[in-house]
Amino acid sequence: MPRERIILLSDCQSFYASVEKAAHPEYADQPVAVGDPTRMNGIVxxxxxxxxxxxVTTASRVGEALTKCPELVVIRPRMGTYITVSLLISEIYQVYxxxxxxxxIDEQFLDVTGSLRAFGGDLPELIHSIQQHVLLSTGVxxxxxxxxxxxxxxxxxNFAKKQPGGTFRLDYDNLDTELWPRPVHEMFMVAGRMTRNFYRMGITTIGDIARMELGEFKQRMRRTMGKQSDIQAEYYWQTAHGIDPSPVVTGIRHQMKSVGHGKALRWNLYTxxxxxxxxxxxxxxxxCQRARKYRYMGSVVSVAVVETDGNTSNSxxxxxxxxxxxxxxxxxAAVAYRLFVDHWTGMPLSRLSITISELTDDRVMQLTLFxxxxxxxxxxxAIDQIKTRYGSQALIRASSLLESAVALERAEQIGGHYK
Ligand SMILES: [Mg+2]
Structure with a gap:
């Protein structure tokens, strides 16, 4: 029996604002927000x-925030700095x-199962050291x-945020008292629409899901959300029980230059x-799924085509x-489609492949998303997570059910060219 893991999710409080406050001691006692001070319509x-x-709330308009809090200091975001600080915080965690x-950008998982003992074996003490280390080094x-x-x-x-020491522990033996009494919308991946669905099913707490037999929960989900909901039912049921075997994985992505996929096609079917x-x-x-898995975004999209009329081919x-x-x-997809349409000569296809390259860390991109x-x-x-846990057939687009779709076929190829 493997020993139980000890996993931490460490989240930076008000990350960009904390970095700015550390950089501007003169604002230490003033309310600070990060946003574009020249655009009242911009987002905090x-x-x-x-x-x-x-x-002042995150994602409200700068103008609104200033109306509520006229003394608010609004500081223009410095994306490069936040990335640098985020990477510095990663390095601090890697000490432990x-x-x-x-x-x-501001949340990282740490698996300390194997290293706890090297730091004295006392978990609260270890966590306190990490918190102090980050605070002293970055002000966060x-x-x-x-x-x-x-x-x-x-x-x-989420619950740690309301604790004075900023820590909270959930364990398999305290779920019934610590997790299950909580409202269902506090469960991971449950947003507004799903909350309404659960309410319609008479489910108001996380425990309402956890205490049901999986089979019964599936049936009730089906009645409200249709036949396709089994996978989701399983996902939520497992989440309510804290079941998630996925490991904490470090970056193995540094050497990747591009992410691509290709498929040989029976040309007479793709005309x-x-x-x-x-x-x-x-x-x-x-x-895109594979790029996201390795936390990449690409700047260049390439489409490679082999066309044939049965006698000659052209690539x-x-x-x-x-x-x-x-x-x-x-x-x-929009760009790849445009590229294809602009250059396709109209001959049937015997091969198609798509690649994205000029990769950058997606944490950089997250900072620029307004x-x-x-x-x-x-x-x-979220969809990627479900696919990782249940296989790539768990969720597919309706278009993949069309005759020309190859996703299902490919999902069954094991060790093939594309995996
Ligand atoms: Mg945060």
């Missing part, structure tokens, strides 16, 4: 606790364990969720754009630069 990216106590995984206060799985560490972190675009979308989905590759790096399916791109990224990462 972060607010310090003092500003929050005066009604080599298993550190970035979850977002961190809150730490503790759990035997990543999902429990993540949910514990029309409407058939080809289905495959094109599937390839983009796979490319070419075309590429274009995106306005901003992306691993968002709809953005890459609109709903960040929400889209979050949604796509």
């Amino acid at each position: 990216l972060a607010a310090c606790p003092l500003a929050k106590s005066r009604g 364990t080599d298993l550190v995984e970035a979850f977002s 206060w961190t809150r730490v969720g503790i759990g035997p799985s990543k999902i429990l560490a993540k949910m514990a972190n 029309r754009l409407e058939e080809i675009e289905v495959v094109l979308l599937e390839l983009v989905i796979e490319v 070419y590759s075309r590429q274009t630069t995106l306005p901003e790096p992306s691993a968002l399916t709809h953005e890459v 609109d709903d791109r960040i929400r889209t990224l979050g949604r796509e990462q």
Whole structure:
């Protein structure tokens, strides 16, 4: 029996605002927000606790925030600095364990199962040292969720924010008292629409899900959300029980130059754009998913084509630069589609491949997201998680059910060319 893991999710409080407050000691006692001070319509990216106590909320308009809190100091974001500080904080965590995984710009997982003993064996003391180390080095206060799985560490972190010491622990033997009484929307991955679905099912707490037999929960989900909901039911049920075997993985992505996928096609089946675009979308989905897995965004999209009329064949590759790096399916798909349509001679296809290159760290991109791109990224990462846990057939686009789709077929290829 493997020993239980000790996983931490360490989150930086008001990250950008904390970095700015550390850089500007003259504002130490003033409410500080990060946003564009010249654009009243712009978004508040972060607010310090003092500003929050005066009604300033993240993602509100700068103008609104100034109305609520006229003494608010609004500081223009310095993305490069936040990335540098985030990487510095990673390095600090790596003093305490080599298993550190970035979850977002200001949240990282640490697996200290193997290293705790080297630091004296006292977990609260170790966590306190880490918090102090980060605070003294960067001026940023961190809150730490503790759990035997990543999902429990993540949910514990939400509760840690309200604790004076900034830590909270969820364990398999305290779930019934610490997690299950909580409202269902506090469960990971449950947003507004899902909350309403659960309410319609009579589910108001996390325990309402956990205490049900999985089979019964699936049936009730089906009645409310249709036949396709089994995978989701399983995901939520496991989450309510804190089941999440995924390991904390360190970056193994440094050498990657590009992410691509290709598919040989039976050319007589791919003669029309409407058939080809289905495959094109599937390839983009796979490319983007893999890029996100390694926390990459690409700036250049390439489409490589082999066409044939059965006698002669013709191959070419075309590429274009995106306005901003992306691993968002709809953005890459739109560009890849345009590229293909602009250069396709109309002959049937015997091979198609899509590649993104000029890769950058997606944490850099997250900092520049002012609109709903960040929400889209979050949604796509959520889908990735479900696919990682349940296989790539767990969620597929409706278009993949069309005859020309190859995603299902490819999902079954093991050790093949594409995996
Ligand atoms: Mg934070």
